[in-house]
Amino acid sequence: MPSRSKADSSQSRSDAPPHVLESYPDQPIYSCLKCCATIALQDELISKAFSGRDGPGFLIHIATNVRLGKKEDRALMTGVHSVADVYCLGCNERIGWFYHKAADVSQKYKEGKYLLEKERLVKENMWTLDGDESW
Numbered sequence: 001m002p003s004r005s006k007a008d009s010s011q012s013r014s015d016a017p018p019h020v021l022e023s024y025p026d027q028p029i030y031s032c033l034k035c036c037a038t039i040a041l042q043d044e045l046i047s048k049a050f051s052g053r054d055g056p057g058f059l060i061h062i063a064t065n066v067r068l069g070k071k072e073d074r075a076l077m078t079g080v081h082s083v084a085d086v087y088c089l090g091c092n093e094r095i096g097w098f099y100h101k102a103a104d105v106s107q108k109y110k111e112g113k114y115l116l117e118k119e120r121l122v123k124e125n126m127w128t129l130d131g132d133e134s135w
């Protein structure tokens with residue numbers, strides 16, 4: 001019964017709870033300030049020199065444990081962008097936005113990236129307690 005064994009293997013794969021990342025023990029991560037869900041690896045950080053809605057923001061390649069809100073055109077400091085708000089899956093807090101499209105050619109590098117509000121995140125350095133406050 002080959003089809004039976006196939007079903008069994010797919011069942012065992014579903015044991016892992018949804019939306020929970022495997023742990024990354026060897027690198028710092030950014031977590032949701034409110035619910036501590038893992039949002040991004042520090043490795044995915046592109047730039048800290050961005051502005052969020054309420055303060056400094058990070059441009060990040062890939063965010064996890066998030067969902068996107070409705071896509072809309074928004075006039076940002078660098079021009080009109082097609083964006084969607086980004087919400088934490090754990091606590092539903094808005095933590096930034098996702099760049100679908102940038103109108104200005106010079107802003108195209110942001111497309112498909114995430115802008116996360118610094119003050120919604122907490123950096124967790126898994127290894128060291130070196131007092132790094134400079135992030």
Ligand SMILES: [Zn+2]
Nearest residue numbers: 032035088091
């Ligand atoms: Zn959260």
